[in-house]
Amino acid sequence: MDYRSIVKEIEQGKLMPVYVCYGPEVFRRREFIRFMLGKLVEPEHEEFAVTRYDLNETPLDVVLDDSETVPFLVPKKVIIAENAQFLTGAKENSKVEHRLERLIEYLKNPVDYTVLILVVDAEKLDERKKLVKALKERKCLLAFQTLTAEELADWAARRANRLGMTFGSGALEKFLLYGGTDLQSLAMELDKLSLYVGSGGEVTADLVEQMVARTTEQNVFILIDELVKMNTGKALEILQDLYKQKEEPIKIVALMARQYRLIAQVKELVQTGYSHQQIAGAVGAHPYAVKLAAEQARKYDVNRLNRILSRLADLDYQMKSGQIDKSFGLELLLLNMAV
Template structure:
């Protein structure tokens, strides 16, 4: 079951006694937990009904004991349990003894007045553990991985629409290019843009460019994109903007090298018929970054990419040994690249 299907079941009153949420997308995980809280617990009951735990400080048997305790003044309790490393391959806190057998016994006969939500700080669960098999058979296990490239675009467009605004063509792409792929950051920027556009207004790329600040990595991404499209004047403007922000030239060169290395890796793996998702998993990248790197890769040959990386390695050596002025070295590199 995925998060969307689980959310649909919850809204229809089909509640699991236990949920295990895991994955790298912490924002969506927290969003799901908040939705569950909204659906199960009335606002006036939350002081008594929503009980947080941290397994780095509290043994799991204490969570089970609380779940089995009849609620006071409320019809149902929601137990939010963080740092649930007992479901992963990582080492557990040696200072605490987690009696997993107590949780396993509880799963055989869970009470109907408590819902336990374990939030696991890991990309995957340890399938070898008995407790993981037990929660899969009794409860609901949900993975929260990064959205695919197209899913992320739709998520941004829906987010703008849900705020009472319309997104002009290209707005979602521009927003991601400026703000990055982090959902928390994108949420804040959408709030700001829709406040600027007003209820029923339209958010366009001009608003994104004027209101959304680009971080160093996003600026380097734009710089490489401009180089790939032979817009050398815009690429140099981005470089000078980074230097105005007192970014270290060696750091800028390293980020440019990382982007070109990513483009080469994506190109090589695409040639081996790897899918976008497989490449993202293999390289530890967001699927949207893989999508853009794939588009950039089509504008460079493999040999040309290797030459660029070799030139960047030489530039790094010269900058660090003082053989060339750092800013001048970057300018010369970009002019040669543009030529």
């Protein structure tokens, strides 16, 4: 089942006896578990109602024995069992033995006073396994996959609304451009903005520029975005800010080369007919980064991209061999790229 459907069912009091949470988006996975605990457990009862296990150290039998034990002083309990790697195709390094048939039997007649949450640090499960098939048949699987570009924007907008604020014109796009794609970092930046604007406040594009913390990688990405728009002056301002942060010109060149390689790859794959989601999987980038790279790629032809990459490679060599002053060489490159 998808995340929203399961949340809606939980809101209505419909609970599954077992949930399997997996996928690369760890932040959303943790948020779901916090949501479950908030719905099922009173804070003062958490000591009696919530138990956590590490399946690298604890046999599945122990977890299921606990699941079948009547809760003490609380009507319902939640058991969270991390590292259920036996649901994947990966080779298990744990010396703990798990009797998987016991869980299959439990699924046939689960108790109604326990919610068991199995957590798997894996992008996907091995659906050839009998246990995974049984869990899938009972709709216990909940995948937390990387958000698409559209889903990421929707996630940020909805979280801002829950914090009592809205994004003004162009502010959401700038927030994602500046903040990156890590949900935990974005959540922290949204919390910071909500404290500043207050309930009912509006986040403007200027406020995003002033307040949202940017990593070196994001600053280089924004620098390139300004170059794409032919805003060389703004690009040089960002470069000076990077210098003030003691960033090495060689590192900046390497990050620029990485981004231009991504632009070139995305341009080629878009022309081949790949979707942004397919490209993200092929090149190992976040779908939102692919979306922005595709927009940037429209401003370049293949020959110009190849020339830029060649210039970056030449500058990298000149810097490392001492043939040119690093800062001067990088500034000169930015000026030449505007031509």
